[in-house]
Amino acid sequence: MIKQNRVTDLFKIQYPIIQAGMVWCSGWHLASAVSNAGALGIIGSGSMYPEVLLEHIKKCKAATQKPFAVNIPLLYPDVDKHIQTIIAQEVPIVFTSAGNPKKYTALLKDHGKTVVHVVSSAKFALKAQDAGVDAVVAEGFEAGGHNGKEETTTLCLLPIVKKSISIPLIAAGGIATGAAMLACFALGAEAVQIGSRFVASEEASAHQNFKQAVIEAKEGDTMLSMKKVVSVRLLKNKFYTELKKLEDEGASLHNQIAHLGKGRAKIGMFEGDLEEGELEIGQISGLIDKVLPAADIVANIWEEFKLAKQCISALEV
Amino acid sequence: MIKQNRVTDLFKIQYPIIQAGMVWCSGWHLASAVSNAGALGIIGSGSMYPEVLLEHIKKCKAATQKPFAVNIPLLYPDVDKHIQTIIAQEVPIVFTSAGNPKKYTALLKDHGKTVVHVVSSAKFALKAQDAGVDAVVAEGFEAGGHNGKEETTTLCLLPIVKKSISIPLIAAGGIATGAAMLACFALGAEAVQIGSRFVASEEASAHQNFKQAVIEAKEGDTMLSMKKVVSVRLLKNKFYTELKKLEDEGASLHNQIAHLGKGRAKIGMFEGDLEEGELEIGQISGLIDKVLPAADIVANIWEEFKLAKQCISALEV
Numbered sequence: 001m002i003k004q005n006r007v008t009d010l011f012k013i014q015y016p017i018i019q020a021g022m023v024w025c026s027g028w029h030l031a032s033a034v035s036n037a038g039a040l041g042i043i044g045s046g047s048m049y050p051e052v053l054l055e056h057i058k059k060c061k062a063a064t065q066k067p068f069a070v071n072i073p074l075l076y077p078d079v080d081k082h083i084q085t086i087i088a089q090e091v092p093i094v095f096t097s098a099g100n101p102k103k104y105t106a107l108l109k110d111h112g113k114t115v116v117h118v119v120s121s122a123k124f125a126l127k128a129q130d131a132g133v134d135a136v137v138a139e140g141f142e143a144g145g146h147n148g149k150e151e152t153t154t155l156c157l158l159p160i161v162k163k164s165i166s167i168p169l170i171a172a173g174g175i176a177t178g179a180a181m182l183a184c185f186a187l188g189a190e191a192v193q194i195g196s197r198f199v200a201s202e203e204a205s206a207h208q209n210f211k212q213a214v215i216e217a218k219e220g221d222t223m224l225s226m227k228k229v230v231s232v233r234l235l236k237n238k239f240y241t242e243l244k245k246l247e248d249e250g251a252s253l254h255n256q257i258a259h260l261g262k263g264r265a266k267i268g269m270f271e272g273d274l275e276e277g278e279l280e281i282g283q284i285s286g287l288i289d290k291v292l293p294a295a296d297i298v299a300n301i302w303e304e305f306k307l308a309k310q311c312i313s314a315l316e317v
Numbered sequence: 318m319i320k321q322n323r324v325t326d327l328f329k330i331q332y333p334i335i336q337a338g339m340v341w342c343s344g345w346h347l348a349s350a351v352s353n354a355g356a357l358g359i360i361g362s363g364s365m366y367p368e369v370l371l372e373h374i375k376k377c378k379a380a381t382q383k384p385f386a387v388n389i390p391l392l393y394p395d396v397d398k399h400i401q402t403i404i405a406q407e408v409p410i411v412f413t414s415a416g417n418p419k420k421y422t423a424l425l426k427d428h429g430k431t432v433v434h435v436v437s438s439a440k441f442a443l444k445a446q447d448a449g450v451d452a453v454v455a456e457g458f459e460a461g462g463h464n465g466k467e468e469t470t471t472l473c474l475l476p477i478v479k480k481s482i483s484i485p486l487i488a489a490g491g492i493a494t495g496a497a498m499l500a501c502f503a504l505g506a507e508a509v510q511i512g513s514r515f516v517a518s519e520e521a522s523a524h525q526n527f528k529q530a531v532i533e534a535k536e537g538d539t540m541l542s543m544k545k546v547v548s549v550r551l552l553k554n555k556f557y558t559e560l561k562k563l564e565d566e567g568a569s570l571h572n573q574i575a576h577l578g579k580g581r582a583k584i585g586m587f588e589g590d591l592e593e594g595e596l597e598i599g600q601i602s603g604l605i606d607k608v609l610p611a612a613d614i615v616a617n618i619w620e621e622f623k624l625a626k627q628c629i630s631a632l633e634v
Contacts, residue, residue, distance in 0.1 A: 153600060156601050157536070160604055183499075219439055220469065286477055305634065
C-alpha cells in the first residue's frame, strides 16, 4: 500500500488502481471483483436502464464490503434517475464523464459522495475542480471508447493537467501494466484508471468473442473514429471500415449517424457480433494477450509497479 | 552521467538525450550546441541541398569536438549524395527515417558508422534491427512532423517495441521534460529524442515567428493532418484550416497535394509566414513556454530527470 497517497485515502482503497466504468463490460461482477482485490471497481451505468443499474448496485453491495463506484456519462438520457439510485443506494463514490460537471457535483457532494470527473484537457480539468469534484481522471487519445476532440495523448496531457489543478490527478489511456502506471506517476498522477486490461478479465460482462478479439488485437488495430459525430476509439472491423469509407468520402453528419444506427455497441461488445458491432477498446489492447481473473490483473499490475520502481531507483545518475 | 547505459556508450555522450533532426530547425548551430552540452546534436538534412549539408557538417565539426549525427529521411531525392557526404566527412553517427533501413544500413556500417533508424511500430522496429541498425527511435503519434499511419502513442508504442527488439530503444514524441524522460525509461527506453523543446532554443534555425508560435501554443493547438498524403503533425493555422476543410469534404489525393504545393515547410518554419506556411511541431508544444539556450535545455531536462527519479524512489510501496 502506498502510504499517504491522496487517492487511496480518498477512496479508502489499498492500491491506487481504478477499473474504468465501461459500457457493456463493467457490471457488478467485475466491479466487486476489482474492489475485493483492493483496487476500486466501477459499475459502468452508461449501458444500463435505471432498473438494471439498481440491480447491479444491489448485487455489487452483496458481493463486496469494500468501496466501489458508479460511472455516469452525464449525457445519458436517464441521468437523473441514475443519480437518485446512487443516492438511495448509498454508493460512496461517483465518476462522472461526458458532460458538464457543474450540473450534478453539488447535489452529489451534499449527499456525501466522493465525486470524480473524467476530462480530456487541462481546461476541462480546471472546470471540474471549480465545480467542486474531489479528483479528476485525465484520459488520453489512446484510450478506448469516447475521447476528446483535442487528441492529446496521456504523455502530453498529464503534465499539462497537473500544472493546472491542485486536486489529485488520475491517469487514463494506454495503461495496462505497472510500468505504464509508474510512468504516469512520474508525470504527476497519483492513481491510474484502467479499462482495456479489465475488458480482458474473466469477470467482465463483455462477450467472449469480444474478449478474444481484444487479446488478439495487435498494434495499429484500433483507430479514433466518428470524429464528426463523437470521437470514439474502435477496434477495426467491418463496421469500422464502412464508417471510415463514409468519412473519407466526406459523408454528411446525418449519413454517418444513420450508418451508426442504434445498439451497435451492445451488438458488438455484449452480443459478440464482431462484424456489425461497435467494438470500443484502447490502443494498449495490442499489448494484452490473456484473459485473467480481475484479482490477478490487480496483483500483476501492483507487482510490475513495484518492480518498475526498483529499476528506476537503481539507475545511477 | 548514467553508468553502463547502452545509448551513452554507443554514442559516447554524457547524457542519454538526443536532439531530433528537424527540417529547417536543426542546422550546425543547434547540433553543435547540444553536443557541446553533453547530449547528442543532430543536423536535419531533409531540408538541405547536398552542398548545404556539406557546409553544415564542416561548421559543426569546427564548433564541437564532441560526437554529433546527421538525420537523413530515406525518401529524400538526394539521399545518395547525402550518404557520400557523411562518409567523406567522417560523421560518426547517422539517424535514418522515412524509408527502408535495408537500403543503406550495410553501406553505412561498412564505413564504421553507428546507425539508428526511426520507427512508428514494433513491426518496423524489428525490420530495422534485422537490417543491422545499432538502435531504434520509437516515435509516437504526439510527435511533430511526419508520423506513422498506426497513430500509436509513445505510451503504447514503447512497451510493444521493447518486447520486440534486443537493441537499445530511444523514445520520441511528447517528451520535453526530465519527468517525461523518466516515464519513458520506466517503459524500457534507454534514451530520449526530443524535437519541439529544441525548436524553441536560441540556436535553432527556425524563424523567430515560428519559435514564438511554439511557446504560445496551448493544448489542442496541433493536429495530425494530411493522412491521405503523408501523416504530419502541424500547428493549426490558416494553411492547416484550409487543408482540414478539403479533407472533411473528401477531396481527392490530387487536390490535397495541389493545395500543399511546394516549399510550405520552408515558408512557415524558416521564413516565418505563420499563415501560409506548414508548421511542423509536436503536441508537447503546449507545455513549452520559453525560448532557451540549448545547453540550458539539456541541463534542465537532466536536473528534472534526477528529481523525478528521486520522487519515484521515495514512493513508499
